[in-house]
Amino acid sequence: MFTRKPLTRRSNLLSCLALFSAALAACSPVASARPAELASTEVRIQAPSAYEAGRYFILVGGCNDCHTPGWAQSGGQMAESEWLTGGKIGYRGPWGTTYAANLRLLVQKVNEDKWVEMFRTRDGRPPMPWMNYRTINQSDLRAVYRFIRELGPKGEEAPKFVVPNQEPSTPYLSFEPLMPNK
Ligand code: HEC
Known part of the structure; x- marks a missing residue:
């Protein structure tokens, strides 16, 4: 249990x-x-292990909301073994269509220092709130990385980014505001 x-x-x-x-x-x-x-x-954050600190941060950082399919629908009641396996539903907006990456596979490919650097420097696309995460404390980022590594690899890569104005081949959520029918 994490404590503070x-x-x-x-x-x-x-x-x-x-x-x-x-x-x-x-x-x-x-x-x-x-x-x-x-x-x-x-x-x-004070926790007995990097695993617990990372787990706590993932929850309050909202990472599962996008990176774990079915998270919101389950009310967050999903086994850890299913966490962060990436989304197959796109987020379509003026930036094109993005997919929440499979973080379980990503941490197998990038080392911890690269992971930290990614959050510091990446000017990525919405709706991943890169700008909010730029200030995450380095030890918190490392704890998150170690937690995901401990979960182990699982699932498949998320679909590739689709450029603006090109039709995605997967289901997607649209970020274009709609006017109510009056
Ligand atoms: C609102 C949805 C959303 C939330 C919340 C979110 N992400 Fe993301 N994430 C995405 C999307 C969409 C992408 C792809 C963005 C892009 O192409 O730049 C992404 C990309 C990433 C990447 C880059 C993957 C790669 O292969 O380069 C990392 C790392 C990542 N997210 C980690 C996290 C972590 C850790 C959290 C929680 C602290 C988090 N995300 C919260 C939607 C989200």
Whole structure:
């Protein structure tokens, strides 16, 4: 099980009482984004192993939502053995049609350093939120890599990217906004 230092309501409440003028802001639902009393070390992932840390990060990072077929439909109730095997349904938009890669196969082909570099430098296509993941801490990225490696290779490669305006040969989800029929 992953654990983290407790950021309890109680400690929040105590700091609110201590700093009366800051208290209103800190206790209100629209509290400032970065309360001064939280040291950055209090919010790092702590887990007994890279495997557990990686597993946690995959879940909160939303990786399964796109890279594990059927994830949303199952309400996240899928065996780990099925995780991250890549999507066969395309994401079609102005960028063309992309497919969520099979990460179980990818980590067999790229080493850990390359994996980290990919997240730092890749200017990839939507809907993979590359821009959001650019700031992931390096040790978190390494933990994610090791977790996926431990799952082992499984499945087939996702279909290849299709250029804009070319018809994909697989089912796809369209990102073109539709106007309601009135
Ligand atoms: C909203 C959907 C979505 C989410 C969420 C998402 N991905 Fe992706 N991912 C994709 C798509 C689509 C591609 C292909 C993008 C491209 O062609 O640039 C991709 C590509 C990748 C690649 C590059 C694969 C290759 O062969 O080069 C990696 C690595 C990756 N994703 C890892 C992750 C990880 C780790 C997470 C969670 C922290 C994640 N993705 C979350 C949709 C997603």
